[in-house]
Amino acid sequence: MNAIVTPPYPLGAFHLIIRNALEEVCRHVQAPDALVGMAFLTTLSVSCQGLIDVRLPSGQVRPVSLNIKTVADSGERKSAVDSLASAPIYAYDEARAKKYEADLAEYYVELRFWRAVDAGIRHQVTKRTQKGEPVDDLHRQLSEHAAKAPRKPRLRRIMRHNATERSIMEALEGDGESIAFMSDEGEVILKGGAMNQTGLRNKGWDGARLLAFDRADAESIIARNPRVTVAFMVQQAVLRAFVERHGDVARGSGHWARYLVGWPSSTQGMRFMSYADPVWVHLPAFHARVTEMLEEYGRSIDAGKVERTVVEFSDEAKARWIDMVNTTESMVQPWGYLNDIKDFASKAMEIVARVAALLHWFTQQEGKLSLDTLNRALTIVEWHIHEFKRIFSPQCAIPQVQVDAQALEHYLYTHYWCNHFTIAPKNDALKNGPVRPSQRFETALEYLRALGRVWITADNKRKRYINLHAQHFGSMPGAIQVV
Numbered sequence: 001m002n003a004i005v006t007p008p009y010p011l012g013a014f015h016l017i018i019r020n021a022l023e024e025v026c027r028h029v030q031a032p033d034a035l036v037g038m039a040f041l042t043t044l045s046v047s048c049q050g051l052i053d054v055r056l057p058s059g060q061v062r063p064v065s066l067n068i069k070t071v072a073d074s075g076e077r078k079s080a081v082d083s084l085a086s087a088p089i090y091a092y093d094e095a096r097a098k099k100y101e102a103d104l105a106e107y108y109v110e111l112r113f114w115r116a117v118d119a120g121i122r123h124q125v126t127k128r129t130q131k132g133e134p135v136d137d138l139h140r141q142l143s144e145h146a147a148k149a150p151r152k153p154r155l156r157r158i159m160r161h162n163a164t165e166r167s168i169m170e171a172l173e174g175d176g177e178s179i180a181f182m183s184d185e186g187e188v189i190l191k192g193g194a195m196n197q198t199g200l201r202n203k204g205w206d207g208a209r210l211l212a213f214d215r216a217d218a219e220s221i222i223a224r225n226p227r228v229t230v231a232f233m234v235q236q237a238v239l240r241a242f243v244e245r246h247g248d249v250a251r252g253s254g255h256w257a258r259y260l261v262g263w264p265s266s267t268q269g270m271r272f273m274s275y276a277d278p279v280w281v282h283l284p285a286f287h288a289r290v291t292e293m294l295e296e297y298g299r300s301i302d303a304g305k306v307e308r309t310v311v312e313f314s315d316e317a318k319a320r321w322i323d324m325v326n327t328t329e330s331m332v333q334p335w336g337y338l339n340d341i342k343d344f345a346s347k348a349m350e351i352v353a354r355v356a357a358l359l360h361w362f363t364q365q366e367g368k369l370s371l372d373t374l375n376r377a378l379t380i381v382e383w384h385i386h387e388f389k390r391i392f393s394p395q396c397a398i399p400q401v402q403v404d405a406q407a408l409e410h411y412l413y414t415h416y417w418c419n420h421f422t423i424a425p426k427n428d429a430l431k432n433g434p435v436r437p438s439q440r441f442e443t444a445l446e447y448l449r450a451l452g453r454v455w456i457t458a459d460n461k462r463k464r465y466i467n468l469h470a471q472h473f474g475s476m477p478g479a480i481q482v483v
Contacts, residue, residue, distance in 0.1 A: 007383070007386075008033060009032075009033040009034035009036075009037040009038075009262075009264070009383060010037075010379045010380055010382075010383050011023060011026070011033060011037060013376040013377075013379040013380050014037075014040075014359070014376065014380075015359060015362075015363045015373075015376070017282075017285055017286060017289065017362075017363060018040060018044075018286060018359075018362065018363070020281075020282035020285075020286075021040070021282045021283045021285070021286035022036055022037060022040055023282075024280065024281065024282045024283055025040075025081065025084050025085070025283065028278040028280075029077050029080050029081055029084070030077070030267055030270075030271035031076060031077040031078075031080065031081045031267060032072065032076060032264035032265060032266065032267050033264065034070070034262045034264035034383075035070055035072055035076060035077075035078065035081055035233070035262075035264050036081050036085070037380075038068050038070045038231075038260065038262055039070075039081045039082055039084075039085035039086070039231075039233075040085050040286075041066060041068060041260065041355070041358075041380075042066065042068050042085065042086070042180075042182060042229060042231040043085050043086055043088075043089065043290055044066075044358040044359075044362055045064065045065055045066040045068075045180075045229040045231070045354075045358060046086075046089055046158060046178075046180045046182075046229050046294075047088075047089070047289075047290045047293040047294055047362070048064055048293060048357075048358050048361050048362060049063060049064050049065045049178055049227040049228075049229060050176070050178035050227055050297035050300075050301070050306065050308070051293060051296060051297055051300075051308060051309060051361070052064055052308050052309045052310070052311055052357060052361050053207070053308045053309075053310050053311070053357075054310070054311045054353050054354060054356075054357035054369075055310050055311065055312050055313070056313075056321075056350065056353050057313050057317075057318040057321050057322055061207070061310055062206075062207050062350060062353070062354065063205070063206075063207045063227050063354070064311075064354045064357045064358050064361075065204075065205060065227050065228055065229050065354070066229055066231070066260060066351070066354060066355070066358075067205060067229070067230045067231070067258045067259040067260070068229075068230070068231040068232075068259065068260050068261075069231075069232060069234065069239075069256075069259045069260070069261045069262075070231075070232070070233040070234070070261075070262050070263075070264070071233075071234060071235075071236055071239055071261070071262070071263035071391070072233050072234075072235070072263075072264065072266075073235050073236055073266070074235060075268055076266060076267070076268070078184040078185075078233040079184045081184075082182075082184040082233065084283065086159075086182065087287060088287045088290040088291045088294065089158055089159060089180070089182075089290070089294065090159065091291070092158065092291065092294040092295070092298070093157040093158055093159050096155070096156055096157055096298070097155065097157065100153055100154075100155040100156075103153035104152075104153055107150055107151075107152055107153055110150040111150050114145075114148065114149055114150055117145060118142075118145055118146075121138060121141050121142050121145060122142070124138055125138045125139075125142070156177070156298075156301065157179075158178065158179055158180050158294070159179075159180060159182055160179055160180065160181050160182075161181070161182070161183050165200075165213065166213065166221070169211070169213035169221040169223060170221060172211065172221075172223035172226040172228070173221050173222065173223055174223065174224070175224040175225055175304075175306060176224070176225050176226075176227075176300075176301060176306025176308075177223065177226050177227070177301070178226070178227040178228075178297060178301075179226075179227075179228055179229075180228065180229040180230070180231065181228070181229070181230045181231070181232070182229070182230075182231050182232065183232045183233070184232075184233045185232075185233070185234075190232070190234065190238065190239070190242045201228075201230070201255060202254060202255060202258065204226055204227075204228045205228070205258045207225075209224060209225055210222065210223070210224050211223040211226060225306070230259075236263075254343055254347075256343070256344075256392070257343035257344045257346065257347050258347055258351075259388075260351065260381070260384040261384060261387050261388050261391055261392075262383075262384060262387045263387060263390075263391055266410070268414065269410070269411070269413070269414020269415060269418065270414060270418075289362060289364075293362075309361075311357040311360055311361060311368075311369055312368045312369065313353075313368060313369050313374070314367070314368040314369060314370055314371065316370070316371040317356075317368070317369050317370060317371045317373070317374040320371055320374055320375070321349065321352070321353065321374060324349055324352070324378065325349045328345055328348060328349055331345065332345050332346075337389075338385070338389075340389070340393045341385075341388055341389050341392060341393055344385070344388045344392075345385075348381060348385055351381055351384075352374070352377045352378055352381045353374075353377075355377035355380055355381060356369055356373050356374045356376070356377035357369060359373050359376060359377060360373050400440070401440075401443050401444060401447050402447070404435045404440050404441070404443065404444035404447075405444040405447040405448050405451075407433075407434040407435055407444075408429070408433060408434065408435050408441070408444045408445065408448065409448055409453065410434075411429065411433045411434050411435075412424055412429065412433075412454070412466065412468060412473075413468075413473055413476055415432075415433075416468060417468055417473045417474075417476075421468075422467065422468050422470065423457075423465045423466065423467050423468065424465065424466045424468070425463065425464075425465055425466075426445075426456070426464040426465060426466050427463075427464075429441075429466060445466065452469060452472070453468075453469050453472045453473070454466050454467060454468060454469060455467045455469070
């Protein structure tokens with residue numbers, strides 16, 4: 001697991017209503033483009049998964065739910081991006097909570113009245129029985145009244161952060177429930193029930209028609225046709241600790257293979273403010289579409305009739321998808337590019353179909369899924385294929401010294417060179433920079449010195465300075481000229 005400068009996220013592959021909102025958030029928040037793109041994919045998954053499925057060209061009907069994992073350290077504006085991309089989901093849950101409170105108050109009123117009537121009928125039964133009078137009519141009344149018992153309302157909310165295995169199953173109990181485990185602090189998800197029993201999670205992703213959880217009281221919780229999105233943003237150290245403890249299980253069970261992963265390059269040091277207040281022109285249209293779909297799902301689940309539309313491929317899209325399946329299969333051979341990540345490769349084309357269906361439905365396209373939309377999804381998922389290989393493939397592992405050297409070089413560039421300084425106090429770079437402890441810092445600095453990018457000098461008080469080589473730092477992308 002090593003960070004490196006990543007290529008730009010394919011924002012241009014999204015349709016206009018999504019792309020305009022994406023670019024607007026990138027422009028105003030100045031967070032990494034991949035972080036923003038993956039947050040929007042999460043919102044697409046959550047808003048559509050309760051309404052549609054997708055039929056693969058192979059004939060299988062699959063969910064459109066996505067699992068998404070974004071690696072981003074502190075300061076990358078994860079919370080800001082999450083709050084903007086997911087605002088309609090939070091608003092939907094808040095509205096559902098208020099409705100639940102009103103429904104619960106009404107339920108208790110109805111329950112008290114029902115109990116009073118029930119008690120009255122039972123009292124009549126007791127009196128007649130004592131007198132030896134017939135009670136057949138009261139028996140019928142009692143039976144009819146029992147059928148009218150008020151049902152306690154159920155709090156249905158989409159967002160979940162941390163939950164036990166039992167509470168997860170209780171949230172999914174019934175037919176067609178849709179929830180999401182989402183957090184901009186991935187530690188909450190990684191340490192919660194969402195990551196327990198990865199086999200059960202895998203079945204949910206695969207679209208199992210029935211999931212069962214056996215309670216200690218011998219009763220079972222049954223979930224039919226549930227839909228679950230799992231998406232979290234996590235710091236490198238937290239993910240590394242989780243992988244060290246549970247990585248073999250998560251990877252070996254095929255759980256990680258069901259994720260779109262990304263570790264975008266940082267934008268810290270290049271996020272300069274302007275005096276103009278941000279104007280949101282395109283994001284409201286994106287939010288309106290999300291809200292429309294969530295409310296449609298809410299009406300169907302309240303009515304107890306969740307009937308998902310199945311998105312079908314056009315003939316042209318089918319041919320392209322099958323061709324790419326065969327291409328992917330050839331690339332998992334021993335000499336192929338995907339051989340070391342064949343677990344993810346085996347799921348990649350299904351994920352492409354899911355992303356394509358999300359784009360198709362969100363943008364309200366008529367008819368079957370088009371070749372253009374499929375190609376857009378291919379472009380998006382291809383970026384994640386390279387990321388999965390870079391992050392998880394042993395062949396792509398980068399020595400720690402190179403990771404540290406790159407981080408230190410970026411820090412020197414953004415905090416000194418871009419502020420018109422050609423030297424940096426060594427102790428300040430150690431104290432405030434991204435590489436610690438001192439042994440790693442010294443190794444990274446020596447690495448940069450050996451490459452000729454910096455050299456070390458000292459003043460008459462033996463205070464040491466890092467000198468930035470003008471030819472190198474002046475040629476970096478977006479570099480300014482320091483006089």
